[in-house]
Amino acid sequence: MNTTEKSPGDTKNLSEQAHERIRRDILNGELFPGEKLQIEAISDRYGIGSAPIREALNRLSSEGLVERKSQRGFFVAEISMTALEDLVKTRIWLETLALRESILHYDEAWEEKLVLAYHRLARTHRRLPTEAGRDLSEEWELRHKEFHLLLLDRCGSNWLLDFCSTMMDEAVRYRNLSMNLHPSALRRQGAAAEHEALLGAVVDRDADRACRLLEDHYRTTLEGLRGVVGKNASNAPKP
Template sequence: MSSASRSPADRHRVETLSNIAFERLRAEVMSGDLAPGTKLQVEQLGHRYGISLSPMREALSRLSETGLVVAELNRGYRVAPVSLEEYKDIIETRLHIEKEALLQSIKHGDLEWEAAVVASYHRLSRVHSAVESGGPEILEEWKKLNREFHSAIISACGSKWMLRFCLTLYDQTGRYHHGTRLNGTLPLEQSAREHKSLFRAVLNRDGKSAVRILEAHVRSAAARVERGERTLRG
């Protein structure tokens, strides 16, 4: 059945299932559970997730637009490969765009934006203190809240495309972190200090300091990844 011939109820159901499949696939690619280069069989994934083929295909198509998976002509989909050269390119591109988004957000953000920044930082800080003693589920919650904090501070930049690119690049960098998780200890205190400094600079509307701290924060995490050390997301 084509999308044009579906009833509104059918379209809504497929869209809902596609969103579920998209989020599950994205999480598995980001965590490394679906390793770079893995062939993605629509039928197998649909069976594993309990989702029919049509919404699974839509989810894979959407995921290919983020660069997390690649579509191969007449061969389906595969998890995108990784390389140190690409990682460095992603970091530089992310910083170029995200620093500008942060400056624009600080310039134009209103009280509602400030409240969202405060709330996201508070949630991240609460979980951060439990990462060391908690299990894997706490670390996964931290990763989710860290993404929300980084999204919140740039959310008033005034450009949907800029936001989309920033989050796409953020997700891309995350693929390189799971491979270092067994080497060394997590830099918990350093990460907490950097987030606190970034939070204060943003609330003080100090754009110059905020972008400097953001760049140091991202590059610090990137350097650890390149050395094969464990890290928390920058």
């Protein structure tokens, strides 16, 4: 037996690593919409063999972040203003439903987790995703998602939570692409106050106000991205 041969467990572990790293670079806007993901080039980029890379790309294709085109290979999924509007509309539908259900099942343990998540987010400075600020920007994104998912945490449906989490990741991709290519285009100075207001409405158990604030929060971000998304698509490298 060849001692250098990788076991199935090793291959799976490498596939997980490849999936996480490619996914992170797509969400961070470092791999552009429409960019061709050549197996050999991606393998060299991450120092991972071609078989785990192919497995990871197939998985990302099923998640919608990568497109597999017949006879042409793998490409980073395209973006468009129409798709973003659809994403925001669907997020509002499902997240307000989940938020209402969570408030119905309000308890002190949930409140404590929400307050802690909000304070962690508020203490984390958001910086533009330049090379010098990348780590801090990623920390803000983690805190931001933690807070928003906790708002929905008591909805009682893991299916709904998983779908909302996936949509949150796709929204992150749009924001990061916009800021990477147009750093001055989106500076959400009011986001911190919006988070604080959301927390206050939930703590008051005012479902109508909380849902209205959540919808306004997403629509404000959408308007900030309007017009920028098309520029991002046109400036992205073409295959």
